[in-house]
Amino acid sequence: MNEEDKNKIKAYSKKTPLYLSRRKFNPQGVLVEVQCISCKEFKSIDDYSKNKIEIDGIEIKCKRCKSSK
Numbered sequence: 768m769n770e771e772d773k774n775k776i777k778a779y780s781k782k783t784p785l786y787l788s789r790r791k792f793n794p795q796g797v798l799v800e801v802q803c804i805s806c807k808e809f810k811s812i813d814d815y816s817k818n819k820i821e822i823d824g825i826e827i828k829c830k831r832c833k834s835s836k
């Protein structure tokens with residue numbers, strides 16, 4: 768899969784209701800909060816570690832859930 772296809776998939780994934788329901792954006796459309804897949808709490812993106820593989824470039828679990836395992 769080339770880079771262009773990957774970007775298309777990412778762009779498409781960011782428009783799905785499931786994706787949007789787990790995120791909060793500010794009026795400028797900037798991502799500010801993400802719902803942790805583990806504890807289901809909305810947390811600032813600062814509470815997530817970076818992960819290039821994930822769609823937003825951050826982990827799907829917050830730092831606390833990530834470390835309490």
Ligand SMILES: [Zn+2]
Pocket residue numbers: 803804805806807808828829830831832833
């Ligand atoms: Zn969590």
